[in-house]
Amino acid sequence: MTDSACGLAEKEPYxxxxATARADEHGRNFVADRLTQAERLARAMHRDPLIVAPFDAELFGHWxxxxxxxxxxxxxxGASEGLTFTTLRQCLEGQPRLQVCRPxxxxxxxxxFHTYWLSESNAWMTAEWDRAGRAMLTLMxxxxxxxxxxRLLQQAARELLLAQSSDWSFILRAGTTTDLARQRLDRHLSRFWRIRDHLEGLQNLPPGWLHTVEHEDNVFPDIDLSPWQPSPSRIS
Structure with missing residues (x-):
């Protein structure tokens, strides 16, 4: 970027x-700042500090x-400076006794807040997601x-997650490609309910239907069904 304030005609070629050198510089600077932060926190804590760095993944490579x-x-x-990288799950497994907070x-x-996803244009989707989510728990x-x-349960889970993508409600609120958003939501929920009806004996799926849908909606090929495993407090 030549200058954030100049016009396109004044910008230099990429x-x-x-750009690579600047990204490397920013990465090293980020680590140096985190090390300084960790040293400051360590003086006030009785355990090694944990710094959470969440990123909006779509920004990397897209924007x-x-x-x-x-x-x-x-x-x-970080590796060269002795910084340890971990996940929140690994941290909890290693230090199970932590103070509980309610963000x-x-x-x-x-x-x-959530008003962008709960406007007059898209709030109705939440009830559809909730109904399908509860049905998935029942199926499991x-x-x-x-x-x-x-295979059927895994595809039902894929269709549920694809339907629950916040992109569709975001698009409806933004008023851009609204027809696409409605079509995608309807398609994934329709496929989810068809699988549910087949499992419950209400209708039979056409020959080859599951294979075709698996090919079209093949996100998470090894999807883990354990998050939908039933527990007494979740199915009601």
Whole structure:
């Protein structure tokens, strides 16, 4: 970027080598700042400090072309400086006795709350997601023990997740490609309910239908069904 304030006609041609060098510099600087932060926190804590660094993943490569290079620089610089990288799950497994806090509901969206996804244009989707989500729990309770229906259950889970993508409600609120958003939501929910009806014996799926849908909606090929495993408090 030549200058954020100049017009397109005044911008210089993109220079990959300079952009890469700047991303590397930013990665090293990020690690240095985190080390300084960790040292400051360590003086006030009785355990090693944990710094959570959440990123909006779509920014890397989409809005910020050098984003993946920045992440590489962070991991390389962190490793050379003795910084340990972990996940929240691994942290909890290693230190199960931690203070419990209840963060206030918030969002990166407009206003810092969920109003962008709960407007007059899209709030109706929440009830559809909830109904399908509860149905998925019921399906797992009835058919999740054996392997005979695993392919169907996995595809039902994929369709549910695809339907629950916040992109569709975001698009409806923004008023851009609204027909696409409605079509995608309807398609994934329709496929989910067809699988549910087949499992419950209400209708039979046409020959080859599951294979076709698996090919079209093949996100998460090894999807884990354990998050939908039933528990007494979840199915009601």
């Amino acid at each position: 220079d990959p080598s300079r 910020w072309f050098e984003g993946p290079r920045f992440l590489e620089a962070v991991f390389r610089a 206030a509901p918030s969002s990166w969206g407009q206003g810092g 309770d009835r058919f999740g023990e054996g392997q005979g229906q695993r």
